[in-house]
Amino acid sequence: MTSPRRSGLGTNQEAVRRHNLGTLLRHLHGAGHMSRAELTSLMGLNRSTIAGLVAELESLGVSERAVPVGNVRQGAGRPSAGVRIAADGPYVVAVDLGVDRAVVARVGLGGRVLQRAQAPVHGEGEAWQVGSSVAALIRSVVADVPPVAPLVGIGISVPGMVRRSDGLIRLAPNLEWHDVSFGGIVLAALGLDIPVSLANDADLGALAEHRRGAGVGIDDLIYVSGNVGVGAGIITGGRRFEGAAGYAGEVGHLRFNPQGRPCHCGNRGCWETEVGAHAIAEAISCPADKVAQLDEVLEGFREPTPGLRDTGTALGQGLASIVNVFNPQVVVLGGYFRTLFPLVRAEVVAGLAERTLPAPLESVTLALPGLGSDSTLLGAAEIALEPLFVDPVAALGSALLDVRTALAG
Amino acid sequence: MTSPRRSGLGTNQEAVRRHNLGTLLRHLHGAGHMSRAELTSLMGLNRSTIAGLVAELESLGVSERAVPVGNVRQGAGRPSAGVRIAADGPYVVAVDLGVDRAVVARVGLGGRVLQRAQAPVHGEGEAWQVGSSVAALIRSVVADVPPVAPLVGIGISVPGMVRRSDGLIRLAPNLEWHDVSFGGIVLAALGLDIPVSLANDADLGALAEHRRGAGVGIDDLIYVSGNVGVGAGIITGGRRFEGAAGYAGEVGHLRFNPQGRPCHCGNRGCWETEVGAHAIAEAISCPADKVAQLDEVLEGFREPTPGLRDTGTALGQGLASIVNVFNPQVVVLGGYFRTLFPLVRAEVVAGLAERTLPAPLESVTLALPGLGSDSTLLGAAEIALEPLFVDPVAALGSALLDVRTALAG
DNA sequence: CCGTACCGATCACTCGCACAACAATTCTCG
DNA sequence: CGAGAATTGTTGTGCGAGTGATCGGTACGG
Incomplete structure (x- = not known):
């Protein structure tokens, strides 16, 4: 459920384009809203190159033009057109599995929580019971998502040790789980087959605080x-x-x-x-x-x-x-x-x-x-969003459109 | 003395070439001797591209052609011409500073120790005394280096805490050193101005064992x-x-x-x-x-x-x-x-x-x-060689030719 | 002995980014 | 208030890097 590590490969042009597109999206994800001029200086690329990349992101439905935002103008010159995250753009489902409750959210680029739901789960509940509770929460947070918005994947924060190679929960002492394939359980309960990433809650807290917090x-x-x-x-x-x-x-x-x-x-x-x-x-x-x-x-x-x-x-x-x-x-x-x-x-x-x-x-x-008690939840969103920053085109190509119909069928 | 960390930059074509050339050299450094066919599959690039990169390395004097090495032939077909590290290619000086002795070596690509010298140093010696002992050892290991071979830099292993930003030795308890700029001391004793990298001995042991050891x-x-x-x-x-x-x-x-x-x-x-x-x-x-x-x-x-x-x-x-x-x-x-x-x-x-x-x-x-007691010494060589793998052309451009004359003058 | 397999060399091709020129817009100074 | 400076978007051109196809060379295997 996690991509294998990169080896000492060479770089070809296709990889360059992917990398630059992904890096641009990563910056946009971090700042939420920025001008092309900022992107130019941040990425060290030419204006024309940035223009091309931005155009591609727009055609993918990830970003949209914004009015030359009325923020502080620092100098003379033509104002730089804004780039912002599209309203009906890609999103992920983040799950924060706690010992006594589960929080589920629909999270868009920029770390914006678009919908949220939570429910208590039993401390010693069987994994499949917890899985179906989580699935129900997921159904509720995607209840009114527009059909054009693509679902990129699901990220799950787990209070325990998660094996990186396949996302297996090796041990969650406070849930009393051993060797539980929780990602598969949730997918089965949903009747979907989309990418699921799991990781330890502290790891995800660190990730979220690094990207968007303290x-x-x-x-x-x-x-x-x-x-x-x-x-x-x-x-x-x-x-x-x-x-x-x-x-x-x-x-x-x-x-x-x-x-x-x-x-x-x-x-x-x-x-x-x-x-x-x-x-x-x-x-x-x-x-x-x-x-x-x-x-x-x-x-x-x-x-x-x-x-x-x-x-x-x-x-x-x-x-x-x-x-x-x-x-x-x-x-x-x-x-x-x-x-x-x-x-x-x-x-x-x-x-x-x-x-x-x-x-x-x-x-x-x-x-x-800096994110209060949402660190782990937003960290779960981050790992689910990650494929977008590695290769936006591929990630969107395999994303799921019209989730409501898929869940109904 | 260490390069600053990379940020979320974009990639341009120049960077691609640098990266590929450096990666190829890194592979060659790891294996010592390999065929272009192996490089092709390892780096995932086209044969023509590998040929171009290999030709560039040869023109830089880093590698040279080898006879289709008589190792195990695994199949039919024209044997792949070998690529091997040039005899008079770039090298570095590695210093392993111990509590009671210093080991200095001239190390070429592939981690080959070309010359070696060592001497006892006094436990509580002043830093400048140790520095001049080390400088004398360095002079001895480069005594018969061919003038065409470029010196890329010096790497020093230190039994203490080294600040990454500038290589300052913050604390070496067993040498009783506090805040010693040992890199500068050695350079002054040599009368040279070349890149010097310092790091903690255990860090370098780990690096060397990772690259060439267990x-x-x-x-x-x-x-x-x-x-x-x-x-x-x-x-x-x-x-x-x-x-x-x-x-x-x-x-x-x-x-x-x-x-x-x-x-x-x-x-x-x-x-x-x-x-x-x-x-x-x-x-x-x-x-x-x-x-x-x-x-x-x-x-x-x-x-x-x-x-x-x-x-x-x-x-x-x-x-x-x-x-x-x-x-x-x-x-x-x-x-x-x-x-x-x-x-x-x-x-x-x-x-x-x-x-x-x-x-x-x-x-x-x-x-x-896997490297016995040479781990830290070879780790010091690795950090000194590192610029070659980031950008071979730039590193060789700023390398020092004809060291003997430079030391004499 | 010949077919197959594999590799090196060459060259035209594609693609991505840089660069230059121009247009658009705003600020600043006289 | 207007002209010039400054900054940015847009467009077309060029360069460089990797790709792919072709040809020729060398080894293995039946």
């Missing part, structure tokens, strides 16, 4: 997601760090306190036993059945408890290992850390400074997600 | 270097993982045992206090003044001592964190681990299996360096 323009960032488990998504050099099989970023099981609590992985004192949802809940004496609503509970606090302060210190100290090892420019704190961090910022920063080496410490910043 | 064809590997400190070099997706400023891979300070020995970084129980050279020396009761010769001492053992077994277990358990976080396909054990690992293989494997998550564990392999 990490725009930052090529080396880490998104640390605090939920029941703790995971990290890594962006390096502007690319996703996936590892050999797609499992990279399992920072939750870093050795933190060999005398600590037992972890479900079989060891003791893994970092996530000190800063995961259960540890946070314990620090604020939150009853076990309210751990799923930990966000709301945490928001009730104006001052941290001593237990929370300790959790904050542990969070900072664990982040120190991550910063030492990855040397990121920004660390984005997602999941429950998003509400925890503002409460115990001082302790986190102190724990980080205490254990990080001077050189990597001086260039790192801690940040909250 | 990791050929492996796109996700980690080279863990055990010396006085412990560091890691990471290759992901076939690229170096450097982090925002170049400091990525500092695994030696991963938290291992919070009640453990104090580390020079100010914390307690960092992993390198358990598996670094001093810990190994302690495990075998090696006197402190022989730590520099730990390799030879270790080679004297046929059976591991109980202390070494414990070190092996700690090594495996620490590697587990690395495997969980990076999900590599291969972990190469360099430095002192190269002699330690065969002694305590069982303990390392057991420690790794005990603490690694099942999914990343199933795809990882432990390996010894």
Whole structure:
């Protein structure tokens, strides 16, 4: 479900055109609306070349002309005609699979959420049950999509380890899933056969924050997601760090306190036993059945408890290992850390400074997600959109038109 | 001293030619000797195109025709004329700066070591003293280079943290250097002005093992270097993982045992206090003044001592964190681990299996360096050669001809 | 011994981008 | 208020890079 990696191939002219068209669309996707003049300077190509590429995108129905937008005019000269994302252009379906709920959205280019729906899913539900719930949500978000708009694919964020080669969910501890082909289940429930991409939620959070959130323009960032488990998504050099099989970023099981609590992985004192949802809940004496609503509970606090302060210190100290090892420019704190961090910022920063080496410490910043709780959902949209940026013509050629009819038939 | 990162630029025809010429040379560098037919299928380009590129490389003096090499003929047909690296072609100078000695080599394309020299350097020597020793070694390895052979640049492997933006050595604990511009020092001692690239030794070990050692064809590997400190070099997706400023891979300070020995970084129980050279020396009761010769001492053992077994277990358990976080396909054990690992293989494997998550564990392999103790030296050569693969014409255009005269004048 | 297979060399062809000239539009300065 | 400067879109031309077909050369195999 993911394209194989490129080898040391040569480049021919066809590839040049594909690459340039895809890069132009990537820029448009990033900015949403821009002038041809901006594109010219960004891509370093000739004006005429940009004009040709823009014309091709328009004929593909991806972009449309816009009036010379009345933004700040910085100088003399003929105003540059705008290029903007077409209203009925290509879109994807993004699925954010959580432990207790699923969020589904129809997302267009530019990361615009066009429709959204969500529903609770049972914690220990069978995969096929969850799959049919998700399929129902997908049907609802595409209920009033215009027939001319092409569906490029589906992206799914999973709270677990996803094998890159085929998108198989190897292990989702909190869903109690082992080796589930969730992409196939959803497609079967829909009766469709379109591209489906799956990836780990933290990886997708990192991707979305890099493209549209707190990490725009930052090529080396880490998104640390605090939920029941703790995971990290890594962006390096502007690319996703996936590892050999797609499992990279399992920072939750870093050795933190060999005398600590037992972890479900079989060891003791893994970092996530000190800063995961259960540890946070314990620090604020939150009853076990309210751990799923930990966000709301945490928001009730104006001052941290001593237990929370300790959790904050542990969070900072664990982040120190991550910063030492990855040397990121920004660390984005997602999941429950998003509400925890503002409460115990001082302790986190102190724990980080205490254990990080001077050189990597001086260039790192801690940040909250710029996309709030939508990071993973928008990350799922990004991986589904990706084929458009590699080869727009091919991706649109294989996209699905008139989804409502296809779903009805 | 390192080229800036590429942004989302477009591709023009000039870039295509550069890229194809560089890619062809990269293949030739990897295989040393190949037929045009192989190049055709590897790069996916037309025969005529390959012929044109090969002709250009020949006119640049980089490659030369070889007789249809008498290797295994797999089928009928006219034998494909060979392409091989030119005898008097471009070369680089590689420097492996160790704690107690420096190795300098003249290295040609294909990673061939053409000349080599080494000398002891004082542990706490001033940087300029070490620089002039290295300069003398460089003079000796280029003493009988033919005048027509161009010198592309110098690559230096450093046992410390190197800032990527300018090659500044931020910290080399065992040399007791802070913020040393060693590249500039060496150039000044030589009286030359040519490109110098510096990088961390573990990073370069990883690069060399990926290109020419135990990791050929492996796109996700980690080279863990055990010396006085412990560091890691990471290759992901076939690229170096450097982090925002170049400091990525500092695994030696991963938290291992919070009640453990104090580390020079100010914390307690960092992993390198358990598996670094001093810990190994302690495990075998090696006197402190022989730590520099730990390799030879270790080679004297046929059976591991109980202390070494414990070190092996700690090594495996620490590697587990690395495997969980990076999900590599291969972990190469360099430095002192190269002699330690065969002694305590069982303990390392057991420690790794005990603490690694099942999914990343199933795809990882432990390996010894395919290049022996030359990994870092050849990695230094690789970064110096890199400009040739990005743009052969430009790199050769700015290369230095007739080095002997330039050094004399 | 001859047919087949494979490779190198050559040349016309296609395609994509760069360049130059011109038109359109706005700003600025006198 | 008007002319020139500045910037951008448009169009046609040219260059360069890779493609594809053809021919000739060399080896293998029956």
